[in-house]
Structure formats: C-alpha cells, structure tokens
C-alpha cells in the first residue's frame with residue numbers, strides 16, 4: 413500500500429517549494445494542529461532544533477523544560493550548539509513526577525531583571541506524551557497563561573502528541589493551538605517511513621525553512637515520503653486507541669504472570685516501562701526468549717544489573733504477539749526460583765532509575 417502511495421506521489425523540488433505532495437502534507441498537518449503553516453523535515457530532532465533556532469533567542473537566554481525532556485537529554489546538546497542557549501531543567505515535584513506544572517516552572521523561571529549571573533527565560537518547551545504519559549490539557553492551558561503573562565514563547569515537542577490527543581480523548585488542535593511552535597513526528601506512532609512536521613505561524617516557518625537549508629536539510633524530491641506520511645496520518649492514526657488498549661493489556665499480563673515484575677510508569681498510551689528486578693528474570697533471557705518468537709525488544713546482551721526496559725507498541729503489533737509475550741514471561745517466571753529473584757532485588761535495591769536509552 414505504502415509503495416503504491418509513494419509511487420503515485422509528485423516529484424517536484426521542495427527546496428523551491430514546488431512539490432505538491434510535500435505542500436499538501438504540510439497544509440494537512442498545519443490544519444489539523446490549528447496553525448498557519450508547516451515544514452516537513454527529516455527528523456524530530458531537526459524540527460525541535462529548528463523551532464528553537466527560528467525563535468531567534470538572543471544570548472544570554474535560557475529555556476525551561478522537564479529534566480526528562482528529549483530536547484534536553486537526547487538531542488546531542490543541540491540547544492547549546494545551534495541556539496547558544498542554556499537549559500534550566502525542571503523537576504516535576506508537585507505532581508509526584510507525572511508532569512511539570514506551573515508551580516514547578518515558577519521555581520526555575522528566570523526573570524529578566526538585569527542580574528548578570530543569570531540567563532533569562534525566553535522559552536518554555538513541553539513534551540507530550542513524555543515517557544508515554546499524558547500531560548492533561550488543563551495543565552497545558554495553565555502553562556500557556558503563565559507563558560503569556562511572562563512574555564515567553566511556548567514550544568511543544570509533540571513527537572507523540574498524536575498519542576496524547578487520542579489518550580486524552582480530545583482534538584489534536586485542543587493541545588497544539590496553545591503553542592507558538594509544535595513538532596509532530598510522523599515516523600513514530602503514525603508509522604510513516606520517515607519525518608517530522610514543524611508547525612507555527614508563517615513567519616516562524618519561513619525562518620525555519622531558511623535554517624533548514626543552512627543545516628543541509630533542504631530536500632528536493634521528498635514527495636514520496638510526504639505522500640506516505642499523509643496516508644499514514646489518515647489511516648494509521650485512527651487505529652491508535654487499539655494500540656493503547658493493547659499496551660495496557662500487555663502491562664496487566666506481565667504484572668499478573670511475572671511474579672514480582674513491575675510496571676514503574678503508568679501506561680497511558682503505547683509504552684510499557686518494565687522492571688524485572690522483583691521477578692528474578694534476567695532482561696537478556698527475556699529478550700532472547702522473545703526473539704525466538706519473533707518479538708524484538710533489544711537488550712539481548714544486557715548486563716545482569718540492568719533490569720529495566722521500555723516496551724513500545726505500534727499499530728502492526730497483534731493481540732497474538734502480545735499473548736505470546738505474556739506467555740514467555742509466564743514460562744520464565746515459572747523456571748526462575750523466587751529466592752533467586754529476591755536476592756537480585758536486594759542487590760539492586762538502592763539503584764536509581766536507569767535510562768531507557770542506555771545501550772549497554
């Protein structure tokens with residue numbers, strides 16, 4: 413299907429804004445998000461970084477974001493390098509770590525009062541979903557008011573905002589229209605071959621397009637990729653609710669059969685964060701047994717001390733695959749002795765939460 417769609421796409425030159433399929437995708441996403449214009453790019457990192465760059469923050473400037481944010485931790489320090497900006501990371505305290513609130517932001521906010529030690533806050537960047545959890549719309553609206561009152565910009569890393577809107581049962585626009593700029597990935601939950609779309613007002617997008625070219629990200633015959641993404645938004649996105657239900661079902665199955673395996677982040681969309689410590693099951697054993705069934709979770713050579721793993725579900729994962737996963741957990745739990753599990757749990761009881769992006 414995707415192949416046919418791609419073959420049928422236009423082959424104009426997007427650097428000259430002459431490709432119909434790209435323009436159509438950009439218009440489609442901008443409309444869905446309630447913004448004036450869109451820019452189709454190769455990656456979510458690029459659309460986030462372009463949003464900051466096009467916001468023209470002048471040093472000394474700083475950004476506030478959740479300390480777990482992708483833009484802060486997993487974009488190779490791009491903010492410092494591209495936008496000459498520092499980050500004051502915010503810890504989510506008021507909501508038991510679920511999401512940051514206005515109160516959390518107030519603690520770190522730097523007023524532009526001439527204090528030469530500080531870099532004034534110029535922009536707040538939110539992420540939704542973050543670790544698969546959904547920031548409630550009411551909180552986003554309160555932060556919008558806070559940003560307005562303090563005259564700072566508001567950006568959304570909405571790589572997974574499609575999931576957040578579905579999980580919250582609201583319109584995508586309800587979330588995205590609260591922001592000055594939004595990055596929406598099409599290669600994650602949407603299932604397109606590649607890409608991410610940045611939306612905002614016309615002047616922001618014009619600047620972002622200029623910087624995209626400077627970064628070497630101007631692409632010419634991108635029509636095939638845009639057409640595929642367009643199709644996936646219209647056809648894959650509507651299946652997302654089922655994927656979320658399947659993630660919940662997987663988490664419940666693991667907790668039921670895993671004899672001490674725990675889910676340490678609430679399952680609100682398509683991600684399941686699993687800690688095997690209490691079960692005695694080794695992550696590498698789980699990974700290898702699953703691989704035999706054709707289920708890949710990585711970490712086949714995980715060190716014994718690594719017990720946590722992030723499982724991400726997508727639209728092509730079947731109920732049967734999830735049942736097989738739960739069956740593998742059941743088998744491993746049965747063959748792993750309880751005392752062994754307890755001993756391992758004891759060994760690592762003081763361990764901090766491991767980064768799911770760890771590649772050891």
Ligand SMILES: *Cc1c(COP(=O)(O)O)cnc(C)c1O
Pocket residue numbers: 454455456457458460482483539541569571572597599600607608
């Ligand atoms: C994947 C992701 C990105 C970056 O996307 P890439 O296309 O991998 O560069 C940014 N933010 C979040 C929340 C993501 O999940």
